Amino acid sequence: MTPPVTPRRIAFLLPHFRTGGAERVVLHWIEALDPARWQPVLLLGRLDGDLLEHVPPYVTVAAIGGGRALRRPLRIARSLAAHRIDVAYSATSAMNLALLAAPTRVPRITSEHTPPDAFRRESKWPWLRRAATRLLTRRAAAVAVPTAAIGSVVRGAPVALVRNPVLRTAPPPLGDKPLHGTHLVAAGRLVPAKGFDTLIDAAALLAARGQPFTLAIHGDGPLRTTLQAQIDDLRLGDRVTLAGHAAHLAPLLAGADLMVSSSRREGFGNALIEAMALGTPVLAARAGGPETFIDEAANGFLVPPDDAPALADTIAALLANPARRLSVRAAARDTAARYTVAASVAEFTALLDGVLAATPGAAPRGQHRLNAKVTAPAP
Incomplete structure (x- = not known):
């Protein structure tokens, strides 16, 4: 008899949960992940945002804490340990760096939602952020990207193409549109x-x-x-x-x-x-x-x-x-129609399985380790 599988605890890290593209992606994922396999934990820099009211009641929501940015990696490490996290995902560029700098052995998946260099040009101290990204990205188990174009410029870690979860269901039939509307x-x-x-x-x-x-x-x-x-x-x-x-x-x-x-x-x-x-x-x-x-x-x-x-x-x-x-x-x-929540969740869970299978000692409880790989998107 196959022993039951204990759900793996996955942390989603963001600065807040106000309406935004990355925040909606995370909300769709935590709503749709199979609760028999995954237990989402939402770790926020601060408990703030209109999307908090839409978080399912079975999802743990906790604050990492504010204060100085240099202390955030240590606070993240403590949060991951306190919530017994099996794998962590960060959804913004700033949180990527903080997660990768955290002193933890939890496998970490970062994400890039825009071309990294374009973002860094608009940030404070772009040269410092570029150097920190190059140094720390090698600690990532994978970098998740929504398009192959973004993935093509990511360096230092395996890249996984995970389409954005935009539509909860297939698009409805097309209705009429006014010919001369403005x-x-x-x-x-x-x-x-x-x-x-x-x-x-x-x-x-x-x-x-x-x-x-x-x-x-x-x-x-x-x-x-x-x-x-x-x-x-x-x-x-x-x-x-x-x-x-x-x-x-x-x-x-x-x-x-x-x-x-x-x-x-x-x-x-x-x-x-x-x-x-x-x-x-x-x-x-x-x-x-x-x-x-x-x-x-x-x-x-x-x-x-x-x-x-x-x-x-x-x-x-x-x-x-x-x-x-x-x-x-x-x-x-x-x-x-290609960008449904179901299609995105299938790709995201395949990424999680691949990362856990490639992490020593992190195979799903009650199961043998999987022979999975994280691969770069096709050009």
Whole structure:
């Protein structure tokens, strides 16, 4: 008789649990992991975030603690020991470094959601962060990435391609879209990487041409006051709205005639996949991630990043040509169908199994060690 398998305890480390791409990925995973095999533990720098209310009640949530960043690795090691963690996953670049610096033998999986060099260029002391990353990445059992493009520039550890878990179910059948609608929607944290200042400049160019449109930007963040001042200075208050955080984004995406992503840096673009699944055409800047799943004029549209005139020109052309804009909907839905929670969880659990099998003494309790490998994504 095969002995029962004790669930392995997996820690997910983040600074907080406010709405964001990495946070939603972790939430989808902990909701969908098989509780007979895995017991998630959510370790946060601080117990903060609107997504906390969605964490299943059987998931342990604990604070790593604040204070000086140099002490965080030791606090992480103590947390991993206190919660008897079998394998740990970190979901942000800063937490990656803290986890890898922690004095622990727990196998560690880090993640990169954007090209590492692009992120480091925007961070404080980029040379120091680059050196620390190169030194510490060799301690990772694996680095999880959502796209092969990001994986191709990761060095120092095995790379595992794990698609983002965006859709809980397969996309619904396509409904009708208005032929001559002019409502634009954008979504994301109000931070420099999202390029909403470029989008607002593009909106000003459209308004100057007399182009009919409205634009709602959903999300919140530190640039809210700055972006609102830009809207006011450009006299766009009757056209452009900072709509704040949306608890339910899907109906807002479904009601739009075009979704626009103006990011300067975007590792993937979960909201774009959501829009594509709902039949809303998408226009995205080539910011790293979107061009890995958007084929120009086949399932969506692409523009150069940080280029307000090009963005305005493309928006105007798509609004003026409804047939071209709507022609991508079926292919976009097919693309979105690849990014379900079930498909992502299957890849993530295969990664966990591979890491535990390759870690001496870490085979699942009650089972023989698995002959699994962590492999790099295909080019």
